[in-house]
Amino acid sequence: MTAVEDGDFVAGTAATRPLGRDIGLRIARAYLPRHPFGNRWDYYYARAKLGSDPLYSGVLDALRGSDAPLLDLGCGLGLLAHALHHDGQPLAYHGIDNDAAKIARARRAAAKAGLPQARFEVTDLALMLPEHRGSVAILDVLQYLSADAQLGLLEHVVAMLTPGARLVxxxxxxxxxxxxxxxxxxxxxxxxxxWMQSVPKTYPDAAGLRGLLEGAGLVTTFAPLYGSTPFNNWLVVAERDST
Ligand SMILES: C[S@@+](CC[C@H](N)C(=O)[O-])C[C@H]1O[C@@H](n2cnc3c(N)ncnc32)[C@H](O)[C@@H]1O
Structure with a gap:
């Protein structure tokens, strides 16, 4: 992957394909309702998301090789916990989100899929963060925080990173x-x-984000992670400099 230079992006090597259709279907099954005529929104959402968005392949690649526990901030339905399991990355996983209904559904799906290493908690990450040492994922969430809250959050999570752990x-x-x-x-x-209770507030700019992370002593890579979607999604991976 390449770093961002003066706002001029060069395509990196982050995975740009979604997870395979079979894995997507297998994961989505955990979100089927208990009753045949129950609400299937989460099932179809999970199928569509996993089948069209390269997010999870990119994140799995970024985490591979580290066994640090993972804190997933704004975890939504907890799809990443399932993706890690299917990828053979048995990380201790802690997902937090301020949407209590989503957390309840995430817990149910993780129990149904047999993911004992995954736990979930209702928390507003603009207000407080759990204690954590290890890797941190913040996927499609930063825009729901004000610029000040983004800054405070990023300063906190940088302090959580242990040697070899990743901020994704x-x-x-x-x-x-x-x-x-x-x-x-x-x-x-x-x-x-x-679908989203929160209103989008601010999107970070690349130079500011890189400056903050590198200023805290991290090595960063930036790469596009939108695949064939029309969105402007980038994957940022940061870790402590081990040299
Ligand atoms: C676009 S979804 C991404 C879900 C998940 N990270 C994924 O990529 O599959 C954004 C998530 O951020 C959560 N969120 C937004 N503001 C939040 C806050 N202040 N505290 C905790 N979670 C928040 C939303 O409830 C939602 O589940």
Whole structure:
């Protein structure tokens, strides 16, 4: 992967394909309702997300090789815990989200899939964070925090990173592109239709994000992670400099 130079991005080597269809289907089954006529929204959402978005392949690649426990901030339905399990990465996983209904469904799906290493908690990460030492994932969440809250959060998570642990962020970037515009509009719509309780606030810019992480002594890589989606999603991986 390549670093960002003066806002000028060069395509990196983050995985750009979604997980295979079979894995997507297997994971999605954990989100089927108990009753045949129950609500299947999460099942179809999981199928569509896993089948179309390269997010999880990119994140699995970024975490591979580290056995540090993982804190997943804004974990939603906890799809990453399932993806790690299917990828043979048995990391201790702690997902937090401020949407209590999603956390309840995440717990149910993890229990159904038999993921004893996964636990979930309702927490507003703009207000407090759990104690943690290890890796941290922040996937498609930063935009729901104000610029100040993003700064405070990132300073906290940098302090959580142990040697060999990774900070893995996927985020839209504020770069004035058409992709950026599509991302903003879609995030706003997701809130308006009720899928996302939070309203998008601020998208970080690459130079500021890199400056903050590298200023804290981390080595960073930035790479596009939108695959064939129309969004402006980038994968940022940071870890302590081991040299
Ligand atoms: C686009 S979803 C991403 C879900 C998950 N990270 C993934 O990639 O599959 C954003 C998630 O962030 C959560 N979120 C937004 N603001 C939050 C906050 N202040 N504290 C905790 N979670 C938050 C939302 O509830 C939602 O589940």
């Amino acid at each position: 962020i996927r985020t839209g970037l504020d770069d004035g592109t058409r992709r950026g515009h599509t991302t903003r509009v879609t995030d706003r719509l997701a809130n308006l239709i009720g």
